Amino acid sequence: MLILTCPCCGVTAEETEFHGGGEAHIKRHGPGSSDDEFHGYLFEKVNPKGVHFERWRHANGCGKWFHAARCTVTLEVFGTYSAQTTEPPQDIKDRISARRPGWSWREFA
């Protein structure tokens, strides 16, 4: 059972206090998008072995969504950050680089 820190309210808590919400940094494709774009948006989720970016909600706490950068192999948490961004902040990327040199995830590295 993971321990995560909610970047919104600052509480560090048990996984049971949170609710996972799948992959982070997904770009929404609405009307006007191609079938491939829309299919990719809805269904093509990555499930990497290693560095991953996820959405979490502090469901039994402040109720806010946030993002977590995590290693799916060792369960190391590189950091959590606001969900109100389209890409991981530089300090999170730096921390991952320090721990996993040469990492990449989707278009980020």
Next chain:
Amino acid sequence: MSTRLANGGRLLNKARTLEFTFNGKRFKGVEGDTLASALLANDQMLVGRSFKYHRPRGIVSSGAEEPNALVGLGEDARFEPNQRVTTTELFDGLTCASQNHWPSLEFDIGAINAKLSRFLPAGFYYKTFMFPRPFWKHVYEPIIRQSAGLGRAPRDRDQDSYEHFYAFFDVVVIGGGVAGLQAAKAAGDAGAKVLLMEQTPHWGGRAPVDGGTVDGQPVDKFVDGIVSVLETMENVTLRRRMMGAGVYDHGYLLGYERVNDHRPDASGPRHRLWRIRAGQIVTATGAIERPICFSGNDVPGVMLASAVRDYAVDYGVSIGDRTVVVTNNDDAYRTAITLKKLGLEIPAIVDTRASGGGALAGEAIELGIRVENGKGIARVKGKKRVEAVEICVQAGEGAALEEIRCDAVAMSGGWSPIVHLWSHCGGKLLWDEEKAMFRPDVDNAPTGADGQGFVRCAGAAEGHLDLADVLNGADAAGKAAAQATGHTPKRSKVPVADNPKEAGIEPVWLMPQGAGVKLRMKAWLDYQNDVKVSDVQLAAREGFESVEHAKRYTTLGMATDQGKLSNINGLAILSDALGQPIPQTGTTTFRPPYTPISLASIAGEARNETFQPLRKTPMHRWHAENGAYWEPVGAWRRPYCFPKPGESIEDAVQREVKATRDSLGLLDASTLGKIIVKGPDAGRFLDMLYTNMMSTLKPGRCRYGLMCNENGFLMDDGVVARLDEETFLCHTTTGGAESIHAHMEEWLQTEWWDWKVYTANVTEQFAQVAVVGPKARKVLEKLTDDDISAEALSFMGWTDVTFGTIRARVFRISFSGELSYEIAVRASHGRAFWDMILKAGAEFDVTPYGTEALHIMRAEKGFIMIGDETDGTVIPQDLGLDWAISKKKDDYLGKRAQERRHMSDPTRWKLVGLETLDGATLPDGAYATAQGNNANGQRNVQGRVTSTYHSPTLGRGIAMGLVLNGPDRMGEVLEFPKVDGTVMRAKIVEPVFYDKDGEKQNV
């Protein structure tokens, strides 16, 4: 025979006698006994029958690894199957019974399987019960069920209580042997907050039995001393009878405390499950001795050498008068020496090592014990009890050199560190060739949130078998754990241990090395599951090369003991059969819990009323007092109907519908979701959430809306009221209140976070009452001076109204097709308002109605119900709700998905009404059949029933359903087969059965 010795019994208080019964026989034990030692003291060596062949089995160990001696413990509401006698503390009045035999333990019909054993090899079930397929259900399944399982499940409700306990520590040390004690002391001295748990009732582990000295004094004196110091340390918590059950992510740890198992009459919980977060975990869980695989190694009287020693030293019990010791290492010599010094006979020590043992061997020889080097046991003679052993050359094929009469065999195949807790969360293992053991790879520990290891090992669990190494390693582990949690270890000297130097082990996986098939078929690897050396070799020949496959094929290492004794021997045999080194074979996965824990401890306090909190509306008590027949709706209880005395459920529902349509009905609609959406961008936000346009709604008006998910599927519906320019009140379904609120927040927080919108779920802040029927306006007008005339408050409008002293918001909306007002008042006024309407409505014969009447009335009107007409695969277009989908909007959630090819497919099943030809009611969920069969040989279908009721208004069955090309097939008759084989026929009609033009609701 096994018996109680006149002397000895380190853990006993012989002054206090305890009585207990086994299979109805009365026995006596003494305080401090385990059930195992007490049984052995009474010469009850035979305690059970094996799972597959029903072979007689005796106690083989003295601890948690026991595979054989499982009993049903207690009676009635305290009955528990599969309890290990070796870990059960004796108490006065204990009752237990052996398992897996019929008619009796001594004479068991099932033992015929042993005679058939050559026809019951590995994979027997897989090979035998495959064909013919029609036999699966009615022939094979009953046979397999009959032979499955060891103990029987309890019948009565558990009368004891259980609890969870949440705890947080810097360092948790698992195992209270000398290693655990020293590690806890080292961590505690550094100032860390420490928990030390020990699964048995005693501190010190097995070191006091094994001898040696620490700081010049006997080990038990050292243990007493260090425990008394730990007891004075405020930052150290000590718990006995508590097992480390499992290690999980990020330092989560389960501790299983058997609080009252040993004193069943004491108050308080029986078991306590500790849910612990630990900064660092030190596993000082010791090691388990391995049996040796020789023919007849399961005959009662063959026991682990360490267990024989334990029973003698700790409990003053001798397993036999003449004990042959067979070993491949020095440790077993301790057993021989101990027994000899107690005056018992050791006819021989059979040592497989041609070069013999070290200092301990010398001591044994000095005591006059015969030692046979380079030898092994060819076979054990005896059925329910060891009678003799045949000695052979270990390097040979098992030709008997000599028969030695004996009544017990003490075997030692070496020691395996207990690496379970290290491995649970991903700690890696190394094969140590020299010590012939898997031990923790300390450089590859389970890692925590910071990426650093959070588990350390100490003592035998780390692979140390020498007392000095144990203490040094444990001290270092305790200090390192404290340091890792931010404490500064003290510089202190490690206690100095003195112990005889031991010669190295020589691994023995099969005895003798060249044993023929006859011997191998009686050489047991897994006692509990009756897996023999020959079974594992067969599995390898048949291609089950992965250790995980071989495990499942042979059942090696399954069931309650999870292969604590058998795993290493089994994978060594497998490696040998595959011709590969042991590390290449590897181990099976170690999964929690370490030993079985009670299901009740996992449930904890969550039983009965506390299992799940019940949600109650403000009018709940009135419903209960007026005979409500309840329906669970999420965590709510809603009245399904209010049957009168002597009235059936069906009659009550029909009466409620009629009364509402004829005069006046009353519904508690408080469970309906109510979400406030407020802000300058609220209209824009709701336009994205609902399929129709909400931003154009005028304050004071209401609009029915549909909500889809991004996949396009309909997920919720409800009426939206615009309270003012910036504020909307969204009604959701009862079940959708929380999820729709979460859905709104998800989109606001993660996609449109720059939009100025605020949401609040106010479902429980308001009570809501639907006042429904032709007399609805009349009754309300009695209660207020405010203008609620048809002109002032038209259909789909809302207004604030004061009823006496109660302020209310009145929505003129209808889910029944009648003149209807849904009236929201503060939750605290809910009951008063309900009573007020009941009183005022008496002259109109006001009738409270439940959810079923609500359902019937909405179905009569052709209104859909989320969860009936929808199932997560239905889009609004399927339900003929195109009118509620805005064509003007560029975007809403689900719009793009509804443009996908499959969603716009004209052959999607569409909503219609269904009218049976004979007026009967269609079964719920029934399918309409079509011509021909599909690829699986099943009838093709062309539609299904989504809602079906008997309508009291129309006096006939009505239904709604989704049908292929349904709206274009009005008047066609479909066939609906029933489960009893008969067929119902129904005509396709419009889904609105009642008041098609809406005249009744528009008055």
